[in-house]
Amino acid sequence: MQIVHLYKSLIDDVVAWGGSASLLHVHVGMAIYLAVLMAVRQRRAGMIALQVVLAAELGNEVMDWLNASPDWTWSDTVSDFALTLLWPVATTAVLAWRRRRWRTSVAIMARSGAIPLPAKRHVPIAIT
Structure with a gap:
């Protein structure tokens, strides 16, 4: 329980220094999200970052x-x-919406012949 009280006093100090606790929830959530996005360099980094923010908030x-x-x-x-x-x-x-929209436009362009497909006939997928 000592850790819990130490954590609470640290949070109280941050709120006293930073202002509104509600506003700090918004800023810290987005900061964690962006930090994980930068650290995880995969196509599904957004979902991983969202899961980390959820875990941090649960904690x-x-x-x-x-x-x-x-x-x-x-x-x-x-x-x-x-x-x-x-x-x-x-x-x-x-x-996710932009990625899906991009894939759809690439598929339409590939069917129309504007983009030459490789021999396997797979539609290229975005690498983000």
């Missing part, structure tokens, strides 16, 4: 629950999840 909420179990409320937890995951989910959705 944060468990620590909040352990520290303040009588004062803990579902509304605070749901609000924290929504604020933390809002922009990472939106960014992942846009990236």
Whole structure:
């Protein structure tokens, strides 16, 4: 339980220094998302980064629950999840939509003959 109290005091110091706890959820969620995107250089990096943000927020909420179990409320937890995951989910959705749209346009161009296909007749896939 000492770790929980240490974590809570550290978070309280960050909130005192940085301002609103709600705003910090938004910023930290997006910062974690972008850091993981830069670290993981794969096509599915957006989903991996989103999972890391979700895991970090779950860990944060468990620590909040352990520290303040009588004062803990579902509304605070749901609000924290929504604020933390809002922009990472939106960014992942846009990236997936653009990737799907790009694949569709490449497939249409390949069928029309504008892009020569290799001998295997596979449509090229984006490498992001």
